Amino acid sequence: MRALQWQGPNQLAVGEVPDPRIRTRGDIVVRVRQSVTCGSDLHVLGGSNPYVEKGDVLGHEFVGEVVEHGPDVQRHRKGDRVVVASFIACGRCWFCSQREYSLCDNGGCFGFSHAGSHAEYVRVPFADVGAFTVPDEITDERALFASDSAATGWMGADMAGVKVGDVVAVWGAGAVGQLAARAAILLGADRVMVIDRHENRLHQAEKHIGAETINCDRTDVGAELLDRSGGRGPDVCLEAAGELTAVREAVQLCRKGGSVFVLGLFAGAMDKFPLGSVTSNGLTVRSARMHGQRYIPMLLQRMAKGELTTEHLATHVLPLTQAPEGYRLFRTREDGCVRSVFLP
Amino acid sequence: MTRILAAAVVVAGGLVVARRLARRRRAVAPAADRRWHSLTVYRTLDEVSANLPDRLRTLEVQLRSAPGGRGTELRVRAAGAGLPAGEVERILRLSRSLLEVGEVLR
Ligand SMILES: NC(=O)c1ccc[n+]([C@@H]2O[C@H](COP(=O)([O-])OP(=O)(O)OC[C@H]3O[C@@H](n4cnc5c(N)ncnc54)[C@H](O)[C@@H]3O)[C@@H](O)[C@H]2O)c1
């Protein structure tokens, strides 16, 4: 089958790889209908990620149709349309029992440890845990984002403890930041402000998400956030930029006793962490890779009701054969690209 | 380097990742290992002792209940001359997968 492969630092190519097949009893094989780029891939493309080897198939956010299932699979049958959590979790270890699925002792991640979804077919292990049937009324374009970015954004707002009446600031107006902002609104936040430097993304956050925006290239983010929160600072700061400067700002600008959640994926060490702010302002700082299995059923319900819409994020829809170009657009943000969606 | 990779294994959790990294590490790790290594399996003591994977039979094994309902602590070391560094941990992780999910994710 055809698939997008990482062929070395900043080298992507569509090539032929063997068709996936059922390997363990809880597997399904999915024919991919749509698969989308993610900011996390950008951390990988340059080649610094030790989990990705030459020839690996990228992609971890996808919707598709079940074509085959293993003997232990209960919840899925051939022909079902499913959306799949980007982290693979067994559902049977202690971490899964705590619903901390991305910490699973027996799991992995599509496009990193396991063949990814930028392909015609993908094998999904532990399908009863990680694959969810998509209700008929939800389009592929919407369901697709439940896989990873909507689940990540929701997790940030949820685990940071967003409450009714909160003032929330979100760094990054990519898909993850926008959907984190939407989650905060749906959880009852009073004011939600999204920070970015790309006007087209900020415009989306206003129009489709219902958030206020701050352009960090044009204004002093700190002064603006203080002013818009009556001098207190945001109750909750969600970092969805994947940038150290954004993490620092989130920690430094959060109100006393507030909560910071880091959604950006960082590997390794970080210098100049403003620990003093954490201590003297009594902050709670948390982070996690996304526990999608915990949120996807609820997200699909909200998508069906129209509370959570994502179609606007798919700014570029391309055939899989043009995936390298799709990544170029996504990486450079050229032509207003927010996410590139591939059709195998 | 070893420290960073070891941390990455813990962070990644996934067996496949661990295996990939172990493959890279093995080339530079000759010393024989006779230490005890522990890992917790989310199954009761009875279940673990009744279903001990074959791979553990060549090793010294101790079992005890983990606190707080976390399952069973599996403590293992290589018998005799020891095993190459990383091998006992690898066997422990495979054993945990077998005990928790019945097979090893590939
Ligand atoms: N925790 C998880 O499991 C998980 C899952 C998915 C994505 N992520 C991470 O979430 C982050 C966002 O993902 P995405 O797909 O939306 O990425 P993206 O690259 O499309 O968007 C990131 C946005 O952040 C903005 N930005 C950069 N620096 C900034 C700063 N200092 N202040 C304000 N905005 C800034 C960029 O302009 C960009 O619009 C990435 O780091 C990604 O790795 C984490």
Ligand SMILES: [Zn+2]
């Ligand atoms: Zn992602």
Ligand SMILES: [Zn+2]
């Ligand atoms: Zn698990």
